[in-house]
Amino acid sequence: MPKRRRPLLRPGKPHRSSGRSESDGALAGHDRPCRARRTGGGHAEMSLYDIDQIKQRNPIEEIIGRYGIVLLRSGTRLTGRCPFHKDENPSLVVYPETRSFYCFGCGASGDVIDFVRRFDGLGFRAALERLTGGTSQDSVTREERLPNRDQAPKEPRSLSLDDRMILTAASAVYSDVLLRTPAALAYLGGRGIGEMIIRRCHLGYSDGHSLSQYLQRRRLSLRRAREMGLLWRDGGEKMAGRIVVPEMRGDQCVWMVGRPLDNAHDPKYRGLSLPKPLLGYERVRGRQRVFVTEGTFDYLTGVGWSLSICALQGIKVQAQRLAFLERARRVFLVFDNDERGRDAVVFLTGLLGDRARVVELPQGVKDLNELGQLPDGRATFFELVRLSESRQPEEVRHAVPAR
Structure with a gap:
């Protein structure tokens, strides 16, 4: 048995106050x-x-x-x-x-x-x-106690055929509800997401009650729907009041994420109780020119511009998640115009080397989706891509702004 680590934080040891005010949330979204x-x-x-x-x-x-x-x-x-x-x-x-x-x-x-x-x-x-x-x-x-950090994590449970049937049914229900919900369509329109993107990406909306009724009619497992994070214990829908963006593999749904129509809901993005995949995997698999972005709506904007684009859905860019880029000869990085986005770009350029190109968003533009809402956003973006591609490989590391 390995020797137990002596605690470095001694009980009773006083801690110096940071002197900061309560500027952040108490739990940063935790339960x-x-x-x-x-x-x-x-x-x-x-x-x-x-x-x-x-x-x-x-x-x-x-x-x-x-x-x-x-x-x-x-x-x-x-x-x-x-x-x-x-x-x-x-x-x-x-x-x-x-x-x-x-x-x-x-x-x-x-x-x-x-x-x-x-x-x-x-x-x-x-x-x-x-x-x-x-x-x-x-x-x-x-x-x-939690597992020791040296222990290998358990392999996530793979989706069974029944799981995929439930997720695909949920995606179909949400897609139907979206087309009958003017407020949700108006929200998407305000973010530059039109009918073509809605249909191409199978976007949906949860009204909070249609899914459980449909699953019961189809005799699909409500228990498994709860386990995967679609339903609460009382049968309510976890995605209620949210735009739903599914990740499709062929004609089957394997995951989804929901975003509310306003910023009053917490969390801002709600996923399933399943391992989070790359969003848009089939759009970039085997491609030689790939765009990698950060957020869900950035991805939708890129789809609307017919890009071979995927979203990491955050800045969690562990090296093992990038195996899909092995065949890509050019990887364009389009991350949020903030400190964490720039940190992610620095890390990725280090991994990708000469294949990486950094697409710098204009000053004051938060992300790709915000750029897409501007009248000349699409033209501006492709000009930025052209500029990034014209840089010599040794210039890439200097392209990340140190603001």
Whole structure:
């Protein structure tokens, strides 16, 4: 049995306050408050405010540094070697402003609580107690432990024929509902998504009740629909009130993501309880010229321009997910015009080498979809592509703006 790691965070050790105000969400979209409230055994309930205070009292850059990880400042962020995989080139990026970290090598990400959980193999409550000095590693119960970071992750369950039937049925229902929902069509139109893209990408909309009724009529498993993340336990639809973008393989749906018509819903994007695939895989498979973008609506804009485009659906660009690019002779990177998008581009250009070309969006334009909403957006984009392709390979690394 491997020797147990001595905890680097000593119980009772005071933490220096960051002095920052409550500028970020307490949980950054996690469902931890519910989990904290359900714990028993005499533990006090943990509110959103309490958890946010723990984060403020434990600046993520300081906690990571206590684990022996050297962080070097680069602008407003810090970089270092990731402890969760063999990291020859520093790929761990820490963002003090948002109290978060992300590894461009293995995809590990989260806040200070996530880091402690992953590094020490703890559950959520035990990690909170570690940060507040409430317990030592020896007192953590077996139920609170998570798999050690050196253990290989379990293989995701592959989709059965019945699973694909359920997902494809859901996609068909949502597509039908969308065409009967003026508000959803108006939202898509406002983002430059017209009828051609709607039909080509099988876009849909969930009204919150049609899916479960249809699955019952077809005698498809409601239990499996719940397990895959289509339905809540009470039969309600998880995608209710959302534009639904499916990932199709042939004529079968294998995944989908939903986006609400306004920004009042949380989370902004809701996926399924299944491994997240590359969006648009069949559009780029085997192609020699490929466009890689970040977001779902960026992908839809590219489809409307007949690009061989795919979306990573975020900046999680682990190297093993890029095998589909092996045959591509030219890869155009079109990421969000922000710090994290530029970090992803730097990482990808390092992996792709001379094949990479960086398409720089105009100043003030957030992403590809926003560019597509401008009157001359399409013409501007193809001019930017032409400029990126004219650069010599050694110029690519200098094309990433260091704003």
